[in-house]
Amino acid sequence: MARVRLADVAERVGVSTKTVSNVVNGTGYVSAAVRERILATIDELGYRPNLAARQLRNGSSGLIGLCVPSLREPYFAEFASEFVSAAEARGATVLVTQSKGNRDTELSMLECEDLPAVDGLVFSPLTLTPEDTAARRSRVPLVLIGEHGEALASDTITHVGPDNAAAAELATRHLIEDGRRRIAAVGVQVHDPSGTGQVRYEGYRRALAAAGIPEDPDLLVSVDRFNRAEGSDAVERLIADGVEFDGLFCFNDSLAFGALYTLGVHRIAVPETVRVVGYDNIEEGGFVVPPLTTIDPGLQSSTDLILDLLVGARKAEGGHIPTPHTLVER
Numbered sequence: 001m002a003r004v005r006l007a008d009v010a011e012r013v014g015v016s017t018k019t020v021s022n023v024v025n026g027t028g029y030v031s032a033a034v035r036e037r038i039l040a041t042i043d044e045l046g047y048r049p050n051l052a053a054r055q056l057r058n059g060s061s062g063l064i065g066l067c068v069p070s071l072r073e074p075y076f077a078e079f080a081s082e083f084v085s086a087a088e089a090r091g092a093t094v095l096v097t098q099s100k101g102n103r104d105t106e107l108s109m110l111e112c113e114d115l116p117a118v119d120g121l122v123f124s125p126l127t128l129t130p131e132d133t134a135a136r137r138s139r140v141p142l143v144l145i146g147e148h149g150e151a152l153a154s155d156t157i158t159h160v161g162p163d164n165a166a167a168a169e170l171a172t173r174h175l176i177e178d179g180r181r182r183i184a185a186v187g188v189q190v191h192d193p194s195g196t197g198q199v200r201y202e203g204y205r206r207a208l209a210a211a212g213i214p215e216d217p218d219l220l221v222s223v224d225r226f227n228r229a230e231g232s233d234a235v236e237r238l239i240a241d242g243v244e245f246d247g248l249f250c251f252n253d254s255l256a257f258g259a260l261y262t263l264g265v266h267r268i269a270v271p272e273t274v275r276v277v278g279y280d281n282i283e284e285g286g287f288v289v290p291p292l293t294t295i296d297p298g299l300q301s302s303t304d305l306i307l308d309l310l311v312g313a314r315k316a317e318g319g320h321i322p323t324p325h326t327l328v329e330r
Contacts, residue, residue, distance in 0.1 A: 004045045004046055004047040004200070005047075006024070008047070009136050011045055013041050023039065026277070032248070056229060063095060063117065064087055064119055064120050064121070065097070065109070065118040065120070065121040066080060066083060066121075067098065068099070069107075070100060075280040075282055079145075079299055080094075082300060082303050087307060088234070088309055090312075098137060106128055110132060110133070111138045119140075119141070120143065120309075121140055121141070122306055123142070123143070123146070124146035124148075125144065125146070133157050134154075134187070141309070143159070145161050145302070152319055159320045160306050160320075161297070161320075162297045163186060163322050163326070164199040165203040167279065168200035168202070168207075168279070169296045170325070170327055171205045171295050172205070172328070174293070181246065182245045182247065183208070184220075184221055184248050185219060185221065185249055186221045186235070186251060186255050187223050187234075188223070196251060200279065218243045219243065219245060221234040226252045229261045232259065235248070247275050247276075248275070249277050252279050253279065253282045253292060255278070256277070258290060271290065277293045279295040281295065281296035285328075286330065292330060296325060296328050302323045305323060
């Protein structure tokens with residue numbers, strides 16, 4: 001079936017293509033009567049199915065963009081699923097894409113290039129700078145998520161999410177209260193001062209200091225990516241280097257799954273010899289052996305709040321808006 005063109009709408013209504021274009025793009029003057037006839041014909045012929053007509057009538061397209069670094073990572077996949085379902089319940093449709101941490105892609109997404117008239121953008125960036133967000137030209141409402149996004153929050157840029165340092169402190173304190181004193185931090189990323197690794201490392205440090213436990217550099221395990229392979233390799237390095245440890249705070253659940261695998265390969269009992277805590281509370285954590293204790297970053301409350309800001313009555317006023325986090329003990 002051939003795609004409906006502006007010319008098809010114009011011919012049906014009996015006006016020029018330019019007049020139809022003015023209505024679709026909200027430019028020029030068109031009388032109310034002709035405007036209504038064009039909108040009715042757009043609906044009838046299915047020109048860009050109802051999107052242009054809906055946006056012009058209601059001031060809203062009903063579309064929201066969501067850009068995350070990678071849908072291969074369980075947390076972002078679960079966030080996207082939860083967000084799409086919550087948006088559908090409010091009558092909105094979500095367009096999901098991934099940046100893969102590519103700076104050109106993130107700059108394009110920041111300006112909402114190639115996005116069809118979205119009402120708002122939810123974005124978890126990895127490479128953007130405060131200068132990038134300050135120079136943003138797009139007027140599409142923007143809500144940032146993720147630790148790097150929190151560092152970009154400003155008077156005009158809104159970030160939604162938990163207090164990551166406080167949540168990491170809670171996870172580490174849980175291990176300390178269980179009697180662990182040699183707690184390895186798996187996920188340190190000193191090269192990115194505003195990234196996930198550094199923020200969660202700060203919470204780890206605060207918990208140790210509060211308990212009077214000296215920080216041991218041998219227990220700080222760096223990774224390049226937050227995935228299972230890196231978690232497995234991190235524990236392999238600890239064991240190969242002869243580092244004694246009785247607890248692992250893994251900076252996300254994927255790292256923790258890799259760590260659990262390697263502990264199992266080396267027949268190190270969990271939790272008797274080494275207790276492991278993760279971060280993200282992804283569904284899989286309840287079905288590994290043993291089940292994973294983790295931080296729940298408040299995914300549902302975050303999605304509800306974001307939708308309140310983008311399609312609800314609450315106005316995004318800039319700055320960081322915290323969401324609750326909890327420890328899920330298993």
